[in-house]
Amino acid sequence: MSDALRADALLDDVPREGRGRLKVFLGAAPGVGKTYAMLQAAQRQKRLGCDLRVGVVETHGRAETEAMLVGLPEQPLIRSEYRGITLAEMDLDGLLAARPRVVLVDELAHSNAPGSRHSKRWQDVLELLEAGIDVYTTVNVQHLESLNDQVRAITGIQVRETVPDWILQEADDILLIDLPPRELLERLREGKVYVPDQARAAIDAFFTQTNLTALRELAMQTAAARVDAELNRRYRLQGQSAPAVRGRLLVGIHGNDAAEGLVRHAARVAERRHLPWSVVYVNTGANRGETELAHLQAAQQLAERLGGEVVELRGERVARTLIDHAYERRATLLLVGRSGARRGLKRLFMRSVAEQLIAAGQGLEVSILDQQRTPSRRVGEARRAADWRTYLLALLATLVATGAALVLSRYLALPNISLVFLAAVLVVAVRSSLGPALACAGLSFLFYDFLFIPPTFTFIVARQEDVLTLLFFLLMAVLAGNLASRQRRQLQSLRQAQAQTTALLDLSRRLSAATDVQAVCAVAVHQLQLLPDIEAVVAMRTKKAEWSFKGGALPDLNDQALAAAEWAWKHGQPAGQGTDTLPGGQWWWLPLSGDGQSLGLLGIQPLAGTQLPPPKRRLITALAQPLAQALGRATLADELEAARLHGQNEELRSALLASVSHDLRTPLTAMRGSIDCLASLGSGMSETDRKELLETTRDEAERLDRYIQNLLDMTRLGHGGLKLIRDWVTPADIVASALQRLQRVLAGLQVTVRIPDRLPLLYVHAALIEQALINVLENAARFSSPGGCVEVEIAADSNRLRFIVRDEGPGIPEAEREKIFDMFYTAARGDRGGPGTGLGLAICQGMIGAHGGRVLVDDGLNDRGASVILELPLSPQPEMEEGLS
Template identity: 45%
Template sequence: MAENDTNDRPSPEALLEEANRERRGRLTIFLGAAPGVGKTYAMLEDAQARRREGVEVVVGIVETHGRKDTETQLEGLEILPRRRIVHRGRAFHEMDLDAILARRPRLVLVDELAHTNIPGSRHVKRWQDVEEIRDAGIDVCSTLNVQHLESLNDVVERITGVRVRETLPDGVLQKADEIALIDLPPQELIKRLREGKVYVPDQARRAVDHFFSTGTLTALREMALRQAAERVDAQMLRYMRAHAISGPWPTRERILVCIGDGPQAMRLVRTTKRAAERRDVPWVVLYVETHRHQSLAEEDKDSIAQALRLAEQLGGETAVVQAERVAEEILAFARARNVSQIIVGRAHPKRWFRALHSSVTADLLARNEDFDTLVVAGEDERPPRGLDTRPIPAAVDGLAYAMATLTVAAATALGLVMDIWLPLPNISVAYLVGVLLVAIRHGLAPSIYASVLSFLTFNFLFTEPKYTFAISDVQNILTVFFFLVAAVITSNLAARVRSQVEATRLGARRTANLYDFNRRISAAVGLDDVLWAVVHHVASTMNGRSLVLLPRDGRLEVVAGYPPEDTLDEKSMAAARWSWGNGKPAGRGSTTLPAADWLFLPLRTGRNAAGALPMGILGVQLQDGQALLSPEQGRLLDTLADQAAVAIERTALVADIEAARVAAETERLRAALLSSLSHDLRTPLVSILGAASSLHSYGDTLKPAERQDLAQTIQEEAERLNRFVQNLLDMTRIGSGTLRPRSDWVDLADIVGAALGRARRMLGDRPVSVDLEAGLPLLRLDPVLIEQVFFNLIDNVCKHSPEGRPVTIRARRRDDTVLVEVCDQGPGIPEADRERIFDMFYRVEAGDAQAAGTGLGLAICRGIVAAHGGTITAGAGHDGTGTCITVTLPVPAEPEIGGLDQDRGLQAEG
């Protein structure tokens, strides 16, 4: 009863999946076989009905394609404006994702789910926009044609002769909450096409001749119906798991075939494939792994691996589960997968085994009341064997038996002591404990040996007559017999427990292995780190060698290996190329180029489009000449390959994002440069042309003072233009890395004085205060470049502080640096902008009364100061008013030159 109650409880995984689905918005997909079947019209019709029910409906994007009946269905619905994106000089209008998230309606309509967004959008595909909308808890209705599914892309191309470029992963359709199939017979669709209800007349005629033929539409219609049926079947299975419905619900046929070790497994797989193909139903191959699996002969393990691999090649699904009660596990699996028929093979055990044990087939038939069961006849003939290939459980088989002998000897010694005070039956407990220890430590065979040896020793030393194997007392005969039975049963149970513990440890090691692998590749920063983590972990896990090949200029190259490997022989390289070109395993242990020494697996993720080449190849070479992977090794290697592909793809995405960021920054700088050129070149040129034109036309009639003003204007604007060109040249030198300071011993006071002299006209009536601390050391600087730094700082002060406000220049020594401050009493710089003002072309927003800058001056200052090993920062003025820009310059390590005037302080007011 308790077991039944447990089985009636919903699966925790199913409940968790259902809870996650409830937190997200629901996705309803209107699926059609081809354009024009009425998907968008049906979606809008459903939206209008829900709007009348009081649901808040918003149109994110709907393409009517000029169809009047579709446009009519939009009436009364709120339509969000589209976002304008300029790409390659053309304006495009895409769905405004941010507007939808800000609006947060109950339901949003998003047409054409497989659409590819214009570059510059947040996501590459529209279905990714929909996923973000659903994450915000907003329901979505969308439309999709069956030819846009990735798994059908190549099939559609063969049928229609048209390569569909816009695809989406099948998982998007499989994870949808609802699918509404919009079906239309081919003749009706062709009629609509000719009436101009799908395309304009010229396009319609071409479409009927090519894509919209009766045969093509019939094939597409069948694919759409199949996808809808499979989706409904998956939805029913999810409902059954969530509500703990054991099933089966025979709404659709599904065949389950159960295989064991031996050649019969291959025959079972082929038989099931033929049966499934005749009835056109899905089929699953199941192998139940018990504690006996580890003690199977290697050829039996290989036969299981070959059968599972054959099933995958024939299009079947495979599953491997661990359990001890095989028949119960088969029935539980069949109920969970809603199977309609179970196929098993007929076992042919020995007569003595059949008398003591029931076969799995017999046990299954006795327990099964829900499923049709087909027992495949045929002798389970095994080829004659040479030596037994079962693995030796201990390091050396003889060591295990030696330890068993020593354990029995120790139990005998204890029994001799117990014989003094205790009756005969109690002495057998010592031997039972010894047998149990041997079974736990060394497995079944040594424990059986210990049982027999204990039986003989117990009989020889403790039963009358002693020191013979004869038994005189009938009661002692029963005691010795039951002791032997108990010893054998105890050893068998203990060995089984040991096997189960080993299986549990193996599962734990596998989980820890995958966790460690994920941790390593997650911590890896660049592609090289990821590749090294992958090959090192795969090699150590598979106890062999590993390498990764990636395409370089259209050719596969070995990019990482452990142990280090950079070349492959011709056979192995041919297998790697075939695996890359076909997206399937190749090489040793596979069915393609098995003569190669390596096994190659394609690295592919869900983002790879159907028919696209894998991103790379993972190669594995097993040690000791092992040709085939066990089912467990195969599953583990497939998992590692999937995780490696995701990690490599992650690094590629990071590189793409960085490249996009650099491209965007380059575009921003280009736009800023063009803006600066248009303003800072045009403005002084206009002033120069205007003043020169006035002098040329009216020079004789102008007063001397007016002519002087015009000449001064020409000079000032020419100097301004010269400074702009010089800034561009300096910025180019800094950006290209060709700026090399020509350092010399200089006095800071001389440089500050020269900069103030150049800026005298620019300063106007602003009072200047210069305060240089006495005793400042000589500095190793490029006098021309550092003078340019201070000139640019003074120029920046003049542009951003009002006339008549004082300007202060201070210099102080702090440890091994000299700090120079240039302060004004202007409006100041917001704290958020104090770091960004040193970026190229960045300008703090200011009023119209203030002169505009190019955004290059402070960037040049930072480049020059950094070339001298210094720093430059911006902060608030000392009294909280204005801005102070601080230049930090290093004091040279060389001793100061003696005899110099130590009083180089300069106090000046200007």
């Protein structure tokens, strides 16, 4: 390693005198817990006696985050008026005057209020760091400036508040705060990220499974890049190259028939030695025939199917390019195939790629695989048969140059005439290839000798210096033509590679954001149909062995196209147009497979009955591989989700049986006992005893009916079978009906009802709201002592109406207020509370939630008991007919 690089690393590592340290808590999206983790770290520092202060922290009303703020000293915010709105910002000057050791600054990408010293909060942070104050801060990955366009492409939302990437590069510590998208969505629905109205809007607009998965991947890539850069920097401090932490296997391939065997061998070696591996092809710019390209494409696809990475490099020296890439990737093993036989001077003066690797690959283990190769034609038909038009161009260029030289010979000296012919050679080389350029050089040599070298009109050269002139002219013409044609080949190769890389990158980026099979197919078809003059579709087999076409319009397939699809599916090989199987069809079918199983078929139809050109066919084949991987990932995700749901259903079934077996048996036992007494004693019983037994039987039957009704309601809620039949109803009628139905249950309690005189109408399913209120009232009755108070109140504002039920029971501890809405959870303690399945409040939450409302829990009457609040949104009130009030 050079001394300059080591010096740069040392300078980077020297802490700037008086500058604070920056710790960044990085997350994929709001709600993953960045602020909570930052406050946890602050609490630990405070316990160690560190002088810290909260500059600004946004809790967004989250109780757990607010609890973490307790005990941390806060710097009061500065409030200012802007267009009639009061804005609160961090007091930068106050923090600089106080000079604590650590300052907590939430939301690094925040834009400050107009009139502040800095327009962005990250600029405030830089000033704190320059003052020698350590800063803990939080930021989401979508706010990084370099990812702005990528985030917009993923989410469809333009993020306006951004942070320069160099802020993270200068951070002393970056902590990735991660939360799986499914858990984040659950937190969002539970109101732990935003209030419910904002939560629903956020889920629809930004917080989708697809967006969160893509953002999570970006966050992990950002953190991983930082770790890798830090490792390299640490080794540069010691004047060394960073070693391979785990090692890597690189496989150098060429476009021959031995490439696939080399890839398979590499996969086995990587599996045995537990190494990640890459297949590397070095494009030197040489012209590649169709056979070579086909072998190369097949080997690359095989490598991807076997779990390897495919890399294409560009360079004129194959061995040097492979070694440089191996050092860059910190590879430990380099595997190549044995080169073909070299003859004559080439064998004497040129070393093979394997020999060059052994000579120059210091620190690398170089393995050479000698394979039996099937004999094949060295040059394909396309490479042997030159295009006659390019040679015609060479002839015409020579004739034009000759005419120009004859005219200019009257004014220019003889040596200058050769430049005219050299120009013709360059034009031919740039416009065609090496063969026509050499032909032009040869013809120019002959015309130059015949027309301009004395004696003219003969091929005799009289003067010795003219011989050297001719020889140097021929040498310069050949070299110029060779260099120009090479540059043209490299330019064409770069253009093709750029187009393919762009298409692959765009497809891969969009596929990474798709989470299910339908989304993957839609993205793939959309991207493929951006290519001109083709129609694309993804065909999959259903469980009934029928074709299902996804991602686009239903294609019009004839019998021949269906037969080609059947063959491709059965044999796992391409079929249809341009293949050896049913080539007369209009559709080309490519199998999409992963982990040894068929996932589907990619169907391509050229429009207007044309044939797919080879470059476009190769591009589509390359695009099919990431599609197959994404399809396999989505299929596996669907299967795992189905298995998870099946497991949850089994757990729910077991919990249901365990929970309700006793509660259903108890009323049945009481009813059977009462009936047996009535049957055995008959008329021997007094009227009072008979009436008491009958009332007991009726009460137990009603309780059993409520249990069964709860189970049925919970089943309908869980399977989406609950239908909302809405109508306008007065809230007072719902309360009156619920109290009437629970008259016997509430007997012995002091029930107080508070209903305002004027209340808005509710547009709800009245029976469901009544049932939810009954469940809450029954719950209050079970937990109230005899003679206790139960209060029912209705309150309303401009947007919401609330049914509030308060009691004087034992109350619900803070830790259990969220659990009581779980199925089969009961808060009964000892003998208090009586029997119950634990379904009542869960059903209540489901019924209210189906109407867009929520269920809240608070303290009860006289600082005792609990309050359950059923909150429902109010719809615009209907217009009353004239004469009605």
